[in-house]
Amino acid sequence: xxxxxxxxxxxxxxxxxLAAEIVAMAIKAGASDAxxxxxxxxxxxxxxxxGQVETLTESGSRAVGLRVLFGKxxxxxxxxxxxxxGIRQLVDGAVALARITxxxxxxxxxxxxxxxxxxGDLGLYFDDVDSLPxxxxxxxxRRAEAAALAADKRITNxxxxxxxxxxxxxxxANSLGFVSGxxxxxxxISATPLARDENGxxxxxxxxxxxxxxxxxxxxxxxxxxxxxxxxxxxxxRKVPTQQVPIVFAPEVSRSLIGSVFEAASGDAIWRxxxxxxxxxGEAIGASSLTIIDDNTMVFPSGVGGFGTSPFDGEGLPSxxxxxxxxxxxxxxxxxxYTARKLGMKSTHNAARGLxxxxxxxxxxxxxxxxxxxxxxxxxxxxxxxxxTSLMGFGVNLVTGDYSRGATGLWIENGExxxxxxxxxxxxxxxxxxxxxxxxxxxxxxxGAVTAPTLRIDGMTIAGA
Numbered sequence: 001x002x003x004x005x006x007x008x009x010x011x012x013x014x015x016x017x018l019a020a021e022i023v024a025m026a027i028k029a030g031a032s033d034a035x036x037x038x039x040x041x042x043x044x045x046x047x048x049x050x051g052q053v054e055t056l057t058e059s060g061s062r063a064v065g066l067r068v069l070f071g072k073x074x075x076x077x078x079x080x081x082x083x084x085x086g087i088r089q090l091v092d093g094a095v096a097l098a099r100i101t102x103x104x105x106x107x108x109x110x111x112x113x114x115x116x117x118x119x120g121d122l123g124l125y126f127d128d129v130d131s132l133p134x135x136x137x138x139x140x141x142r143r144a145e146a147a148a149l150a151a152d153k154r155i156t157n158x159x160x161x162x163x164x165x166x167x168x169x170x171x172x173a174n175s176l177g178f179v180s181g182x183x184x185x186x187x188x189i190s191a192t193p194l195a196r197d198e199n200g201x202x203x204x205x206x207x208x209x210x211x212x213x214x215x216x217x218x219x220x221x222x223x224x225x226x227x228x229x230x231x232x233x234x235x236x237x238r239k240v241p242t243q244q245v246p247i248v249f250a251p252e253v254s255r256s257l258i259g260s261v262f263e264a265a266s267g268d269a270i271w272r273x274x275x276x277x278x279x280x281x282g283e284a285i286g287a288s289s290l291t292i293i294d295d296n297t298m299v300f301p302s303g304v305g306g307f308g309t310s311p312f313d314g315e316g317l318p319s320x321x322x323x324x325x326x327x328x329x330x331x332x333x334x335x336x337x338y339t340a341r342k343l344g345m346k347s348t349h350n351a352a353r354g355l356x357x358x359x360x361x362x363x364x365x366x367x368x369x370x371x372x373x374x375x376x377x378x379x380x381x382x383x384x385x386x387x388x389t390s391l392m393g394f395g396v397n398l399v400t401g402d403y404s405r406g407a408t409g410l411w412i413e414n415g416e417x418x419x420x421x422x423x424x425x426x427x428x429x430x431x432x433x434x435x436x437x438x439x440x441x442x443x444x445x446x447x448g449a450v451t452a453p454t455l456r457i458d459g460m461t462i463a464g465a
Contacts, residue, residue, distance in 0.1 A: 019173035041168030049160035065355030078355035116318035123305035126213035147224025148193035159192035205230035237420035239465040246385035254452040267339025286434030296364025308364035308449035314353035368452040371440030380415035401430035
């Protein structure tokens with residue numbers, strides 16, 4: 001029997017009024033300032049394996065969080081109990097905690113004149129994500145898996161295929177007069193087939209399509225076929241000897257490298273002196289071809305917003321476009337109000353937050369600007385090297401820049417992809433890797449909030465057989 005999880009349907013709640021009321025209650029209880037977040041969402045997920053539904057989940061959630069300040073003392077709390085008693089306990093709990101915490105001279109809301117929100121439709125929500133019936137969602141997962149299984153006789157099994165849909169709404173209110181919210185949604189299809197070679201060795205890989213509206217999703221058949229292609233190319237994988245050769249990161253892998261740059265440039269790492277980029281503003285930290293941008297305002301010509309787009313950040317400041325690295329030069333750190341105050345700078349409107357706790361720092365649409373080379377041209381210029389298609393582990397030391405990750409991929413010989421490679425480690429130093437970027441692809445496709453094209457880096461070491 002498939003596992004089925006269904007939660008009760010939610011009743012309507014005016015989240016703006018609820019958040020504003022919670023803020024007013026906190027001020028009445030003695031807080032000098034307060035900030036409330038209210039969110040609600042619906043999730044649908046089905047996983048199909050070998051044509052049968054394994055898990056089916058439909059759920060809804062609604063919760064609120066509160067941050068209160070007594071001068072420079074602050075505390076937060078959250079709850080999913082939206083009854084009058086639940087709200088009262090939320091406010092009383094946060095206020096009681098704030099009274100006994102230590103003062104932090106940098107704590108506090110942004111200045112009153114800084115709040116705002118991007119106007120207009122940012123293309124974050126489309127009705128078709130909600131309107132597709134459950135039976136059709138299940139069938140899309142089945143079609144994706146069936147296409148993968150039918151692609152080649154060596155594909156004999158499957159880890160399943162998934163269809164997911166998520167919609168949600170978030171509202172932020174504070175005691176300085178800011179009250180605003182927005183709705184967003186997305187859907188995805190994925191497939192993970194397994195293949196077996198003539199020696200009985202098995203490999204698996206996957207592919208997914210993610211979009212804000214159903215019409216932008218790749219067809220289930222296209223997802224299944226691409227997943228099969230990626231799985232089949234891993235058959236016959238073997239180690240290669242330890243050596244130093246050019247490394248080419250596929251787009252789905254190079255995005256993680258850009259994510260590491262974001263972490264190193266985030267205000268939390270900078271003020272703690274826990275980043276190799278601390279003190280490097282205005283200095284060349286990478287190749288002159290390297291430009292990295294964080295654009296929280298991005299709306300594509302189709303009218304669809306990016307996966308990191310929002311009208312305002314986690315503190316109610318209007319979203320911005322920030323150039324992080326420009327032609328190899330570090331131009332900006334990514335800051336929220338707290339880290340900006342710590343560093344004597346201005347927020348870049350990169351505050352991110354959940355329900356509880358103080359705002360952290362998050363990326364919007366973070367991407368590496370594309371170059372002029374096709375992926376084929378980049379590979380064709382390499383006599384011997386490794387095309388990395390997936391990474392394992394978290395071997396990035398942001399303090400020193402040391403970089404070491406388990407990797408799988410395809411061996412490059414005379415500009416051609418030959419055999420699959422596995423059980424190797426690629427190593428270098430992130431600061432040196434940024435300087436040793438020698439080619440950037442023209443294949444930038446926004447498949448998530450952090451995106452990059454094909455990327456060639458020289459000077460790295462493969463640790464293998």
